[in-house]
Amino acid sequence: MKRGRKIIIAGGGTGGHIFPAIAIANALKQLEPETELLFVGAKGKMEMEKVPQAGYRIEGLDIAGFNRSSLIKNVGLPFKLIRSFFQVKKIFQSFRPDAVIGVGGYSSFPVLKYAQQKGVASFLHESNSFAGKSNQMLGRHADKVFVATDGMEKFFPAGKIMITGNPVRTAIVSATLSREEGIRFFGLDPSRTTILSIGGSLGAKSINEAIDAGLGQFETEGLQLIWQTGKPYSQRGKEVAEGKGNVWVNEFITQMEYAYAAADVIISRAGAMAIAEICVVKKPAVLVPYPFAAEDHQTVNARNLADKHAAILVSDGDAKNKLVQTAIDLAKDPLQQKELKNNISPLSVTHADRIIATEVLRLTGQKI
Structure with missing residues (x-):
């Protein structure tokens, strides 16, 4: 029996990141039912509740984002980031993913960064028409960057971009x-x-x-x-x-x-x-x-x-x-x-999740 690909989906924080991630996961399972999926999110955020409700396993990282309104709250941020990298390393050693998909949110960065350092296939989904700094950094080394709109060449290498639209809940x-x-x-x-x-x-x-x-x-x-x-x-x-x-x-x-x-x-x-x-x-x-x-x-x-x-x-x-x-x-x-x-x-785009899932499986297949 063929071994299913093992894929991590990382990110969350808001419904705007979580629901598209779940849509991509569902599309992956429909296209290749033997695919094994693991979500990685931030402890205390809504993905820790919503992802299990959708029937998927999730691991939480001790990580937080940069607080723009109160600089004093950012004092512990470097320590949390370092700790999260150790947690990610442990997750990778245990799960041994073939690919990682980042959908945005605090947990996306350390997971994709680690994947890229280890030569694991990495994919980024940028839902907005303006890409944040961390996604721009990750996009340089991603295998493919899925974007919602045209004109994203100012943020990512043109050869890596694929316009898919944004996945919407089934x-x-x-x-x-x-x-x-x-x-x-x-x-x-x-x-x-x-x-x-x-x-x-x-x-x-x-x-x-x-x-x-x-x-x-x-x-x-x-x-x-x-x-x-x-x-x-x-x-x-x-x-x-x-x-x-x-x-x-x-x-x-x-x-x-x-x-x-x-x-x-x-x-x-x-x-x-x-x-x-x-x-x-x-x-x-x-x-x-x-x-x-x-x-x-x-x-x-x-x-x-x-x-x-x-x-x-x-x-x-x-x-x-x-x-x-x-x-x-x-x-x-x-x-x-x-x-x-x-x-x-x-x-209106109604099948972005399937386009993304198809491309992830195609490119991951080339890497295995």
Whole structure:
């Protein structure tokens, strides 16, 4: 019996890294069921919960990222990085991978760096249209760099780049739910226009505060709201929505396919994966980029769509005064909704996970 390839998938920190990683893992297993997979993440981060839920094994590293808001918190960072390399060495000695795929996040760097030092096939997936410094370093020595958009030659060697788009969760790509099914899932009224607000897996302070302040306006305008607050704002969100029949609120939506089916208009951060999902479901969206993302890549992501008239961009600083009214105006304007849908539809990529998995298996096969 043929031995399956052993592949490590490293990274995490947010849903934007974890869900594409799981999509790639699923595609690898579909293409070659004997493939043995191991995830490596950062202890205390959400991948340690989400990956086992998806049915995969994960090892955690003692690592943290650079804290831009408090330099004093970075004092122990070099020690954590050194410790993580020892942990990675132990994982490699035990698992003996044929290849490593990095999807971004704290744990991606030490795993890919070690793989490259040891001559193990390494692959990088850069989901954003602006690559961070560590990914640029890793990309120089990777066997292949999978990217979401064109124009990435300024970050990576042109010969290593493969444009694949971003992997989107299978449940979203293959969903056949009707709008009514989606709305009833949240206990809301199918006859009302529905706005979905998602701030990413960890929540979005400016979006939540804007919605909190303008909650009454949705009711006045006859609109209803599905509001994913993230954990930090969950309690406050539930308090202000108490007794409002037109608002569903929770910290996290586990079955996003129902939320996307229900939505007539989406309010979202502009992380690469959020945008990839909005493109797949082809919904009109108001994007509020997180301004402190590395190299302000969320603004770059959002502007790419706004310049194509495929989404509306509201800056984080303007969210408090403009976001709710912008979303309401869009919800009341079927012609603008149609224009945004028409322009976002060609940007949809539904099989990035399979393209990436196929290429990884092809190139890993050459190396074994």
